[in-house]
Amino acid sequence: MDGGNIFLTLLQKIAPAGVPSWVLVLSACLVGIGILVGLVSVLVMFAVWLERKVSGHIQCRFGPMYAGGWHGWAQSLADGIKLLAKEDLIPLGADAALFVLAPAIMLAAIFGAMAAMPLAPSVYFANLNLGLFAILAMSSMTTIGVVMAGWASNSKWALYGAMREAAQVVAYEIPLGISLLVPLMVIGTLNLGEASARQAGWFGMHWVLFQNPFVLPASILFFTASLAETKRAPFDLPESESELVAGFMTEYSGIRWSFFFLEEYAAMFLMSVVGAVFFLGGFESPFTHIARESFGSDSVAYQVVAGGTLMTKAMFGVFLMMWIRWTLPRVRIDQVMSMGYKYLTPLALLCVLGAGIWEAIFPGATP
Amino acid sequence: MAAEPQGSMTLEEQARVLPSGEREFFLDVHTTDLEVNFGPQHPATHGVMRILMRADGEVITGAQPHLGYLHRCAEKIGENVEWLQYLPYTDRYDYLAAMNNNLGYSMAVEALMPGLELPRRAHMIRTICAELNRIGSHLIAFGTYGLDIGAFTPFFYAFREREWMMALFEKICGARLTYSYIRIGGVFNDAPPGWLEEVGRFCDVFEEKWKEYVDLLVMNQIFVKRTADVGVIPKEMALDFGLTGPMLRGSGVDFDLRRDMPYSLYGEMLKDNAFDVIVGKGEKGTLGDCWDRTYCRVYEMMESIKIVRWCLERIEPGPVLGDIPKVLRIPPGEAYVGIENPRGELGHYVASDGGKVATRVRVRGPSFTNVSVLEDLLPGALIADAIAIIGSTDVVIGETDR
Amino acid sequence: MNFDGIHDRLRVIQAPGLLGADLPRAAIPGAKHGESKDAGRGGDAFVLVDPQKIVPFLHVCRDEDRLRFDVLVDLSATDPKAEDPNLWININLLSVERRQRLAIKALLPKTDLKMPSSTAIYRAAQWHERECAEMFGITFVGHPDPRHVLLPDDWVGYPLRKDYVFPKEYHGISCE
Numbered sequence: 001m002d003g004g005n006i007f008l009t010l011l012q013k014i015a016p017a018g019v020p021s022w023v024l025v026l027s028a029c030l031v032g033i034g035i036l037v038g039l040v041s042v043l044v045m046f047a048v049w050l051e052r053k054v055s056g057h058i059q060c061r062f063g064p065m066y067a068g069g070w071h072g073w074a075q076s077l078a079d080g081i082k083l084l085a086k087e088d089l090i091p092l093g094a095d096a097a098l099f100v101l102a103p104a105i106m107l108a109a110i111f112g113a114m115a116a117m118p119l120a121p122s123v124y125f126a127n128l129n130l131g132l133f134a135i136l137a138m139s140s141m142t143t144i145g146v147v148m149a150g151w152a153s154n155s156k157w158a159l160y161g162a163m164r165e166a167a168q169v170v171a172y173e174i175p176l177g178i179s180l181l182v183p184l185m186v187i188g189t190l191n192l193g194e195a196s197a198r199q200a201g202w203f204g205m206h207w208v209l210f211q212n213p214f215v216l217p218a219s220i221l222f223f224t225a226s227l228a229e230t231k232r233a234p235f236d237l238p239e240s241e242s243e244l245v246a247g248f249m250t251e252y253s254g255i256r257w258s259f260f261f262l263e264e265y266a267a268m269f270l271m272s273v274v275g276a277v278f279f280l281g282g283f284e285s286p287f288t289h290i291a292r293e294s295f296g297s298d299s300v301a302y303q304v305v306a307g308g309t310l311m312t313k314a315m316f317g318v319f320l321m322m323w324i325r326w327t328l329p330r331v332r333i334d335q336v337m338s339m340g341y342k343y344l345t346p347l348a349l350l351c352v353l354g355a356g357i358w359e360a361i362f363p364g365a366t367p
Numbered sequence: 368m369a370a371e372p373q374g375s376m377t378l379e380e381q382a383r384v385l386p387s388g389e390r391e392f393f394l395d396v397h398t399t400d401l402e403v404n405f406g407p408q409h410p411a412t413h414g415v416m417r418i419l420m421r422a423d424g425e426v427i428t429g430a431q432p433h434l435g436y437l438h439r440c441a442e443k444i445g446e447n448v449e450w451l452q453y454l455p456y457t458d459r460y461d462y463l464a465a466m467n468n469n470l471g472y473s474m475a476v477e478a479l480m481p482g483l484e485l486p487r488r489a490h491m492i493r494t495i496c497a498e499l500n501r502i503g504s505h506l507i508a509f510g511t512y513g514l515d516i517g518a519f520t521p522f523f524y525a526f527r528e529r530e531w532m533m534a535l536f537e538k539i540c541g542a543r544l545t546y547s548y549i550r551i552g553g554v555f556n557d558a559p560p561g562w563l564e565e566v567g568r569f570c571d572v573f574e575e576k577w578k579e580y581v582d583l584l585v586m587n588q589i590f591v592k593r594t595a596d597v598g599v600i601p602k603e604m605a606l607d608f609g610l611t612g613p614m615l616r617g618s619g620v621d622f623d624l625r626r627d628m629p630y631s632l633y634g635e636m637l638k639d640n641a642f643d644v645i646v647g648k649g650e651k652g653t654l655g656d657c658w659d660r661t662y663c664r665v666y667e668m669m670e671s672i673k674i675v676r677w678c679l680e681r682i683e684p685g686p687v688l689g690d691i692p693k694v695l696r697i698p699p700g701e702a703y704v705g706i707e708n709p710r711g712e713l714g715h716y717v718a719s720d721g722g723k724v725a726t727r728v729r730v731r732g733p734s735f736t737n738v739s740v741l742e743d744l745l746p747g748a749l750i751a752d753a754i755a756i757i758g759s760t761d762v763v764i765g766e767t768d769r
Numbered sequence: 770m771n772f773d774g775i776h777d778r779l780r781v782i783q784a785p786g787l788l789g790a791d792l793p794r795a796a797i798p799g800a801k802h803g804e805s806k807d808a809g810r811g812g813d814a815f816v817l818v819d820p821q822k823i824v825p826f827l828h829v830c831r832d833e834d835r836l837r838f839d840v841l842v843d844l845s846a847t848d849p850k851a852e853d854p855n856l857w858i859n860i861n862l863l864s865v866e867r868r869q870r871l872a873i874k875a876l877l878p879k880t881d882l883k884m885p886s887s888t889a890i891y892r893a894a895q896w897h898e899r900e901c902a903e904m905f906g907i908t909f910v911g912h913p914d915p916r917h918v919l920l921p922d923d924w925v926g927y928p929l930r931k932d933y934v935f936p937k938e939y940h941g942i943s944c945e
Contacts, residue, residue, distance in 0.1 A: 059523035156403050160425075160750070233517060234589060237751070329589045330517025332751045333425070435919040442904075443928055479811045481793075606839045606865065609893025615865075622865045700793060700812030703861050703872055705842060714843055716859055717812075720850075727847040729859070739896040768919055 006123050007031045032125045036114060040266050045076035047265040050315075051322050058326045079258075086254030091154055094251065098152035103252070103259035106145030110266045113138035117273050118193045120307035121283055121297070132190040135274060136177060139229070142263060143169045146238065149260075150248035161248035164333050165231065165238030171340035172228035172235075175221055178348035182218035182355040183208045183278040192274075196282025196310075200289065207281040214355035219279045221348050223320075226271035228340065230264060233325035237333050265318075272317030276310060285309045400428055405753070407436050413511075413757065414764025418741065422750055430745035430753075432738050437768040445728025450476060450695045451551060453728065458545035460732055461766040463507050464709045466500040466536075469549035471706045472728075474630065475715035476551045478702035480691075488685040489553035490632050495566060495678045496536070496548065498671040502573070503532045504709035505664045505671075508761040512661060513584050515758040516593050521584045528576055531569055538562055551695065553688035567679055570672050577669060585665050594661060595652030598744055598756035602655070608743075609736040612711030613667065614760065617647040617660035624707040632678070641677040642670040657759035664709075664761070696723055710734055710761055732766035770835070770869055772814040778836060779816065784829045786822025791815055791874075813872045820858055820875035820884040827890045830862055830871065838862035838871055841891035844898060846877075846905045851931040854879055856905060860887075877907065886912040904929040 008028035015024055049064065052075065056063025064072025090096050116131040116138075118124040128134050143166055150162020186208050187195050199206045209215050228235040238248055249260050276282060283306035291305040331339070405418040415436035421429040441456050448456075457472040458465040470493060477483055510525030533543040539558050540548035548555050584590050600610070605618040615622060623644040625633045636642060645666040647659030697719040705714035711733025718727040737760045745753055770778070776790050792814040818826050830838045843861040860873040877884060886909035887894040898909045899918040906927040909915065917924065926933055936944055 055519070059520050060527055061523065156401060236517070326520050328518065329513065329584070329587060329593065331589055332593055332749070334749065335592060435917070435921065438919045440928065446931075478813070481811055604892075607892040609841050609891065611840070611842075620865060627868045628870070698811045700810045701815070701859075701872075702812035703843070703859075703870075705861075705863075705870075712842060712863075714861065716843065716845065716861070718847055718849070718857075719812075726849055729843070729845045729847070731843040731845075731861075735896065735900075736893055739893070 007035075032115075033111075036111060036125055039119075040111065040114060040269075041262070043269055044262050044265040045080065047269065047318060048076045048079070048261070049073060050319070051265075054319065054322045055326045058323070083255050083258045088256070089251075089253050091251045093154040095152040095154070098148045099251075100256075102145045102149035102152060103256050103263070104145075105148065106142045106263040107259055109138050109141035109145065110263050110270065112141075113270055114266065116192065117270065118196075119310075120303040121193060121196070122303060123307070124193060127191065127193060129189075129191050131192040132180065132184070132195075132274065132278070135270065136173075136180075139267060139270060140169070140173055142267065145263075146248055149252070153248070153251035155251055158248050158250045161238045161250070165248060168228055168231075168235060168238065168333070168336055168340070171337055172225045172344070175340065175344035175348040176225035176229055178345065178352055179218045179221040179225060180274075180278065181352050182212070182215055185352075185355050185359050186211045186215065187278065192277045192282070195277055196284060199281040199284045201284065206284070207279070209279050209281075212355050212358050214351045214358060215279065217347065218351040218355070219275070221344055221351065222275060222279070223317075225340075225344060226275065227321060227324065228336070230267040230271060230321070232264075232268065232321050234328040234331045235336055236325070236330060237336065268318050268321055269314060272314040272321070273310065275317050276313035280313050282313075283307070283310050403750075413762050414767075416738070416762070416764050416767070418745075418753075418757075420745065420750075420753065425749045425751070427745050427748055427750060427753060430742060432741055434738065434764070434767055437764045439769065441730060441769040442728055445725050447724065449723050450697060450725060453725070454550060455545065455547045457730075458547055459765060460730060460769050461504075461708060461710065461713070461734070461763050462544055463763055464500045464504040465545045465547075466496045466549055467504075467706065467708045467713060469547060470497050471704065471708070471713045471715045472717075473549050473551045474706060475702055475704040475717040476697060478704050479697050479700045479717060479719055483552060483689055483691065485553055485689045486686045488557075488683060489687045489689065491678050491682040492554050492558060492687060493549050494632050495675050495682075496539070496546075496554075498674045498678075499532055499535065499566070499569075501671045501709045502668050503529050505668050506532075508664050508709070509580065509584070509661065512758040512761075513590075515754050516590055518584055518587070518590065521580060524576065524579065524583070528573055531572075535562070535565060535569065538565075550688070552691040553686075555688075557687045563679060563682065566675060570676055570679075573672060574669070577665075577672075580665060585661060591651050591658060593751075594657035594755050594759070596656050597652075597752045598657045598748065598759060599653045600655045600740065600744065604740070604743070605655070608740045610711065610740060611733055611736070612708065613660050613663040614711060614737055614740070616645065617663045617759075618655035619647055619649070619659075621646045624705060624712060628705075630704075630706060636674065636677055639677065642673045645670060657755050660759045660761075694723065696721060697725075705731070708733055710763065710766065711737060713766075730769050732769060734760075734762040734764070734766040738762050738767050770867065772871075775836065775869065775871055776814075776816060778833070779829070782829065782833060784833075785825040786819040787826065788817040788819055790817060815859075815872035815874045818873050818875045820877050823858075823860075823875060824885050824887060824890060826873075827860075827862075827887050831890055835867075836864065836871075837866050838864045838869075840865055841887070841893040841897075842870075844887065844894050844901065846901045846907060846929070848905065848929060848931045856882065856907070858884070858901075858907075882907045883910055884908075885910050888912060903927070906930070 008025060011024050011028050053063040053071070064075035066072055067078045068074025090099055113135045115125045116128045116134045146165045147162045150158045184190065187198055189195050189198065199208060209219060231238050249257060252260065288302070288306045288309050291302045295301045400421045400423050403420050403422055405420055407415045407417045417433040417436070419431045419433065420427050441460060444456055445453050454469060454472065457468040461468050506525040506529045510522035513521040536546060537543050539562055540546050540555060600614065600618045602618050602620055605615050605620060621644060626637060626644050629637060645663045647654060647663055649659060650662070651658045699719055699721040701716070701718040703714055703716040705712045713733055714731030716727065716729035716731065717725060720726050741757065741760065744756055748756060779787050793812055794810050830836050840863040841860070842863045843859065845859050847857040847859060849857060855876040855878055858875040858877055862871045862873065882905070884907065886898055888898065895914065896918055898912055899914070899916065901907050902909055902915060903917045903920050904927060916922070925936065938944055
């Protein structure tokens with residue numbers, strides 16, 4: 001796999017001769033950013049619609065049905081337009097600079113993390129060899145945004161929400177990271193594209209999930225920790241509770257408020273992609289194998305099928321998160337903390353220990 | 368609390384002597400209590416109540432409920448309108464269980480007319496409506512409590528059943544929420560044909576759905592963890608504060624007005640052992656915690672179904688309104704009648720001096736006393752527990768403020 | 770026990786403040802509802818108590834062996850007529866153990882609306898007395914927290930009295 005960026009490669013092919021290379025690199029970055037932002041926005045709109053449909057059907061009702069005709073597919077679009085048209089409110093006494101900066105920081109962090117995420121085997125924004133590490137590092141910067149939002153809102157309830165969020169996210173970073181060590185031991189690389197490639201094979205038997213008995217508990221721990229990281233129920237104290245006003249988002253309205261939701265669904269999607277790549281085989285499925293055999297690794301069909309496989313797995317993860325949200329009640333903050341520190345972290349460490357011993361005794365097929 | 372200026376004490380002075388003789392040094396750290404306003408508007412559908420809370424971090428150190436946002440002078444109005452005209456006002460205090468309010472007022476006024484005979488069918492329909500409304504009220508209590516705790520789905524399931532109940536009431540009296548149906552002397556009009564069969568079908572379907580509620584929320588491990596050992600009201604405290612209904616039974620006191628001081632048809636039901644009284648047993652934690660109260664309410668719904676079935680088996684055709692004159696003059700006297708509302712004992716004290724208009728209509732709303740216990744229950748709890756405790760008191764502010 | 774039994778017991782133990790009892794009386798035969806000749810009285814029987822001795826009386830009611838009224842159900846007041854010189858204090862007790870009720874009435878002269886607070890005996894009385902105080906202007910001596918409970922803190926007048934005049938406006942909002 002080449003170390004460059006597909007957009008750069010394309011631009012180099014189509015650019016006229018005299019253009020200096022820094023212009024090409026800059027344009028490639030801008031194009032990449034534009035595509036990333038556009039893609040994530042569309043994805044988030046779809047995820048919001050999906051959430052409303054899923055929640056509706058779980059609750060014996062339909063969810064959106066009117067906007068756009070067929071099952072209200074344009075509902076998120078309509079909501080987005082409405083939110084754009086709303087008054088931009090900054091509460092009196094709020095720290096205006098921090099207030100405005102907080103959603104921006106959260107979005108910047110999550111988009112930065114998504115840069116390491118590949119869309120298809122040859123379509124990526126940055127082929128980082130430290131892909132997973134970059135994702136974890138960048139996505140944990142969203143906490144800064146939350147605490148800023150809570151503090152800058154000049155509201156006691158927002159402050160409570162922000163404090164809880166900070167405590168919760170920091171607590172669950174640990175089992176998140178540790179539980180990811182287990183598939184890393186099996187697969188041996190932090191690069192998302194490479195990790196996918198090493199799980200190639202028929203019928204998913206090379207998926208990390210089936211290589212080591214300690215991967216299954218690690219995947220459950222990872223899923224739980226990712227629920228806490230993305231502030232989804234049953235760990236959604238920071239946003240839903242704080243006495244049932246909207247937590248750290250209380251004072252936000254209009255498009256700024258939708259930035260928080262953009263960040264939340266983007267983070268959900270990101271965690272699902274990480275889970276799909278490192279536990280469930282990433283791009284690999286019987287269909288990709290067939291596509292690769294029939295059409296070859298360079299063909300567009302192969303890229304589409306591989307990308308589609310990853311999307312499906314990620315969307316399944318997102319659906320699972322939504323399903324759990326609408327089924328379980330909320331856990332109280334001290335119970336969340338004690339669960340994170342006293343139960344999940346030791347379990348994650350045990351999984352790492354066990355996986356390591358297993359790998360030493362039965363070295364896997366992966367290098 | 369008076370705070371000493373920082374740094375005024377030497378380190379020696381700041382040390383404490385422990386029982387073992389050691390000295391423990393502590394830094395002069397002061398955290399001030401945060402005064403938060405659990406304001407009149409909050410999404411938990413209890414109504415407009417304001418609780419001023421003082422919290423040290425997450426622990427509440429003081430709580431003061433402020434009421435009166437929904438005070439509509441019902442008692443003053445009772446002295447200015449005629450006896451029958453007052454009935455719609457009774458609907459509106461505990462608007463989630465309006466049939467029971469109508470029943471309480473009607474029974475209090477009927478107590479002042481000792482010669483009045485109510486036809487049996489009136490009693491039957493009154494009981495069916497009151498018990499169905501009890502189920503409806505407990506469904507809301509259970510659904511909105513789930514919503515407070517964070518479980519969004521049981522709320523919708525509960526409302527699915529409640530919609531059917533409200534449709535039943537719409538068929539019988541035309542209204543979905545405030546019925547004015549149970550009148551002085553009986554009920555307003557007879558049930559339309561097919562209504563009783565539909566009530567029977569409702570009971571059958573409800574029994575299956577009830578099992579879902581128990582599995583989904585009441586026995587859910589996270590819900591239990593949020594509500595067990597939280598907001599414990601010991602038995603003496605419950606009696607001292609004048610709590611009644613599920614608040615009292617959740618604390619282990621086996622008392623239900625329907626069984627122990629029976630009115631209407633409940634005396635007959637006792638002979639047939641038609642229903643049990645659900646008392647909290649401290650199954651999932653301390654006796655008298657929020658879980659016990661929720662358990663009482665949810666299981667009481669099944670007992671109400673049993674009562675409704677008992678009535679359906681024995682109801683006969685007949686008149687539904689007793690013989691009362693068009694212009695009602697109630698003989699002089701005073702009467703207090705307390706009935707078992709879903710929230711506790713709803714008492715009406717009615718005083719008459721022989722005229723068309725009452726001298727005094729005093730409404731003893733159970734939520735009023737239930738809210739007073741919050742002053743002593745909230746301090747010491749976490750803020751997240753405050754929601755659980757307030758939800759478990761199942762207050763309806765219409766009844767608190769009248 | 771029925772009312773007679775309770776009343777007898779109170780008399781036997783010489784409950785402090787007990788002044789008497791009033792029972793429902795049948796109307797004059799043939800008299801119609803609302804007629805002036807109808808001297809009957811329907812409804813409940815109640816015991817009449819001296820309001821200044823209400824605290825020892827309630828103490829006896831709560832702790833006496835055969836009475837055991839452990840729950841204060843209601844404490845309220847009534848203004849029977851504008852011309853009547855007294856306000857009635859109506860107290861209702863309930864015994865959970867013995868399954869019995871008791872209605873207590875005390876007459877407070879309107880010229881001197883003071884009586885001791887029953888909060889020491891029943892905690893439930895605290896909020897009920899607050900409501901009585903704001904609606905009728907009764908002062909409960911010894912009440913730990915005499916604030917308004919339902920009315921705004923700066924409300925003038927005692928609404929549930931029969932001679933109450935409605936205000937024309939409140940904080941600039943017209944009350945017509």
